[in-house]
Amino acid sequence: MSEKALTGGGKTVRFAGFRTLLRQPMLVVSILVVFILLVTFVLYPMLKIMQLAFTDETHKATFSNLTTIFKSRSYRTTFINSIKLAVVVSVLATIIGYIFAFAVNRTEVPCRRFFNTIIQLPIISPPFILALSIIFLFGRQGIITNGLFGIKNSNVYGFGSLVFIQVISFFPVAYLTLTGILASIDSSVEDAAMNIGASRWHTFWTVTFPLSLPGVISAALLTFVQSLEDFSNPAVIGGDYSTLSTEAYRTITGMYDFHAGTALALALLAPTVIAFLLQRYWLQKKVFVTITGKSVSQTRKIHGKSPVPFFIFCICVSAVFLLLYGTVFVGAFTKTWGIDYTFCFSHFKYAWTYAKEALGKSMQLSLIAAPLTGMLGIYIAYLTTRKRFPGRKIMQISSLLTFAIPGTVLGIGYISAFNTGLIILTGTPYILLAAFIFRNISVSIESGASTLLQIDKSIDEASSILGAGNGMTFRRITLPLLKSPFFTGIVFSFVRSMTAVSTVIFLTSPKWPLATSKVYGLFDISKYSDAAALVVYMIIIILVAIGIINALVKWILKPRVHKF
Numbered sequence: 001m002s003e004k005a006l007t008g009g010g011k012t013v014r015f016a017g018f019r020t021l022l023r024q025p026m027l028v029v030s031i032l033v034v035f036i037l038l039v040t041f042v043l044y045p046m047l048k049i050m051q052l053a054f055t056d057e058t059h060k061a062t063f064s065n066l067t068t069i070f071k072s073r074s075y076r077t078t079f080i081n082s083i084k085l086a087v088v089v090s091v092l093a094t095i096i097g098y099i100f101a102f103a104v105n106r107t108e109v110p111c112r113r114f115f116n117t118i119i120q121l122p123i124i125s126p127p128f129i130l131a132l133s134i135i136f137l138f139g140r141q142g143i144i145t146n147g148l149f150g151i152k153n154s155n156v157y158g159f160g161s162l163v164f165i166q167v168i169s170f171f172p173v174a175y176l177t178l179t180g181i182l183a184s185i186d187s188s189v190e191d192a193a194m195n196i197g198a199s200r201w202h203t204f205w206t207v208t209f210p211l212s213l214p215g216v217i218s219a220a221l222l223t224f225v226q227s228l229e230d231f232s233n234p235a236v237i238g239g240d241y242s243t244l245s246t247e248a249y250r251t252i253t254g255m256y257d258f259h260a261g262t263a264l265a266l267a268l269l270a271p272t273v274i275a276f277l278l279q280r281y282w283l284q285k286k287v288f289v290t291i292t293g294k295s296v297s298q299t300r301k302i303h304g305k306s307p308v309p310f311f312i313f314c315i316c317v318s319a320v321f322l323l324l325y326g327t328v329f330v331g332a333f334t335k336t337w338g339i340d341y342t343f344c345f346s347h348f349k350y351a352w353t354y355a356k357e358a359l360g361k362s363m364q365l366s367l368i369a370a371p372l373t374g375m376l377g378i379y380i381a382y383l384t385t386r387k388r389f390p391g392r393k394i395m396q397i398s399s400l401l402t403f404a405i406p407g408t409v410l411g412i413g414y415i416s417a418f419n420t421g422l423i424i425l426t427g428t429p430y431i432l433l434a435a436f437i438f439r440n441i442s443v444s445i446e447s448g449a450s451t452l453l454q455i456d457k458s459i460d461e462a463s464s465i466l467g468a469g470n471g472m473t474f475r476r477i478t479l480p481l482l483k484s485p486f487f488t489g490i491v492f493s494f495v496r497s498m499t500a501v502s503t504v505i506f507l508t509s510p511k512w513p514l515a516t517s518k519v520y521g522l523f524d525i526s527k528y529s530d531a532a533a534l535v536v537y538m539i540i541i542i543l544v545a546i547g548i549i550n551a552l553v554k555w556i557l558k559p560r561v562h563k564f
Contacts, residue, residue, distance in 0.1 A: 042438055052259050086228045105183045252412065362516070377441045414431055499538070
């Protein structure tokens, strides 16, 4: 057959697909709605940042905002500080996360369930909690520095404390990323290497580690981005060590210079996007096959005396977690930390009076945003993996763009885009809802897409043959099969919304205060025990809500028997 005929056949297939799409008006409408949402709440804010960064107060095009940043010694130092901190944290967090994940998944260490649970505490807790612990333990009135060693003028602020706090905060993300990779590696590959005489150590470096590289790269990227975008820890305990996120906040809120602030946002955005693109490019060039069509043996685990060092490592890490979190809980019940350790409830009373409205608003917005994020994320995953339509790749890329955008940048983009113009959302709950949804949607999309790729398309086709439309097929067939990613998206969105700082620090208003902004306010006036009490309130709310959401989602998606 000639090339022309083949080309013509391809066009015929594309036109046939387009005609099929037009025969499904509800599908077309839903695709258009998703595109409108992505353009409005993802692409437009980013374009607004670029517009402000490359214009001056008279709206004339200029590069002066960016050149000022790189000409100014203080701004250059801030940029270097951010990159240095992110690189150090990324390396350390990935190494610790890898060792912990290897210990839990590839060795017979005892208490694996306990280790797996305790390691996830930073993921469900407010970001200020570890900074509080460091102040309680090593500050001027610290129980270790002042109480045990009598050091009166301990300076806990700076680079060292930031590295420690961020590594402890973010290495659980690396652990979760690496857990799935290490658990899925086929043991027969390692057995083959050991059968030809390779030692366990040599097998690890030549087989296990190379096969786990996708997880290592992903974990390093995630922790790098999280360190770069972190606002709460540098703001609270960074001291004189300035970072791009805190500098952008001071420039916009303190100097009221939106143009310089957006230029700083671009400087913050550039390394994260570059890292994201390099990771995607590198992984696409490599082939990592760990799951084949052949039956595989159970994951081989190290046993005997070999896991003892791993067990000691996990015990030490867990002890640090218990010390840090236990200190905050004790501090919340202590009358005056460092002076009077009398047990009391006064801080809880003050925190409730001070922040009960903010707690209610945070919970209300998070409960609304969580199911919307889960549903929209799952539906976008469904569209991009199950349907063929013009612009599908654009939808996929733009929906995942917020994964590579630091929260501070997204917050600046929203305050720039929705403060004036046709859509004015500043000061309303809608800007917070939009920030929560589109900041956290990438997890629902990625987990939903991964699950959908494992579900045979013939299931959807059978539903269509029986006369079900796209809506019914998605609701009655596809969605029940996506219970795990749906629940994951809802819980992740709720927790991230309740504990969000960098994204919403620019978006809160007197009418719509958030709990995290209230915690930051207590830090500002050095009311650390009151802040600890408020953090405890937030943790209790998050844990109760996770339990309720879990039960509710299971009830909604529970298969029901229909009687005829």
